Amino acid sequence: MFKGVLFDLDGVITDTAEYHYQAWKLLAKELGITIDRDFNESLKGVSREDSLKLILNHGDQTNKYTLEECARLAEKKNHYYLSTIQSIGPKDVFPGILALLQELKAHQVKIGLASASKNGPFLLEKMALTSFFDTVADPAKVPFGKPAPDIFIAAAKGLNIQPEECIGIEDSKAGIQAIIKSRALPIGVGTTKELGANIPLVTKTDQLTYDYLHNTWNSHHD
Numbered sequence: 001m002f003k004g005v006l007f008d009l010d011g012v013i014t015d016t017a018e019y020h021y022q023a024w025k026l027l028a029k030e031l032g033i034t035i036d037r038d039f040n041e042s043l044k045g046v047s048r049e050d051s052l053k054l055i056l057n058h059g060d061q062t063n064k065y066t067l068e069e070c071a072r073l074a075e076k077k078n079h080y081y082l083s084t085i086q087s088i089g090p091k092d093v094f095p096g097i098l099a100l101l102q103e104l105k106a107h108q109v110k111i112g113l114a115s116a117s118k119n120g121p122f123l124l125e126k127m128a129l130t131s132f133f134d135t136v137a138d139p140a141k142v143p144f145g146k147p148a149p150d151i152f153i154a155a156a157k158g159l160n161i162q163p164e165e166c167i168g169i170e171d172s173k174a175g176i177q178a179i180i181k182s183r184a185l186p187i188g189v190g191t192t193k194e195l196g197a198n199i200p201l202v203t204k205t206d207q208l209t210y211d212y213l214h215n216t217w218n219s220h221h222d
């Protein structure tokens with residue numbers, strides 16, 4: 001049986017994936033670059049710095065800015081993003097997530113956060129979820145961001161278990177790849193169009209019950 005669940009945050013625990021998109025869209029517009037929701041799928045799960053590179057590349061501006069200028073642009077995006085998440089609270093936790101966290105605790109399953117976001121701890125506090133998490137992996141301390149497996153490996157390590165003993169839950173392609181490479185069992189939140197047809201998927205977070213996780217685990221481990 002699985003011993004841990006490693007959660008992504010943005011787009012899995014709450015709707016901040018949308019706020020990241022709106023902040024990037026605003027910054028991109030100022031740079032003369034248009035991004036749409038399709039392109040945004042490639043930004044999901046990707047670090048702030050790498051997202052900026054993808055956007056500049058998308059606008060044929062790959063080498064336009066110095067490293068320092070890029071750092072300032074990334075900070076500007078974060079400023080836009082922070083201004084939209086100040087009022088987030090427990091009411092913004094996606095349906096079913098609080099119940100799942102409670103069920104996991106009741107079954108003594110360990111809980112870890114494997115988010116690429118440096119704002120993760122702040123958001124957990126705002127949503128009053130911090131106490132459910134046995135570990136929060138620090139994205140600033142892992143060598144490579146998603147789609148590399150590092151953050152999921154770090155989160156499993158923080159729980160003192162192997163990634164193979166964990167389920168990872170993600171809403172992004174990069175994140176699903178990272179879970180697969182870490183050897184945890186992926187569950188995607190999204191559609192086959194967004195995440196592919198070869199992994200277990202739910203379209204809504206309230207489908208993420210303990211029973212669903214349990215059955216999914218059993219059907220992949222006989």
Ligand code: G6P
Nearest residue numbers: 010020045046048116117118119
């Ligand atoms: C998550 C989100 C990305 C975001 C990244 C970094 O992975 O899905 O959209 O770019 O975190 O977030 P941060 O809050 O550190 O800029």
Ligand code: MG
Nearest residue numbers: 008010011171
């Ligand atoms: Mg996400």
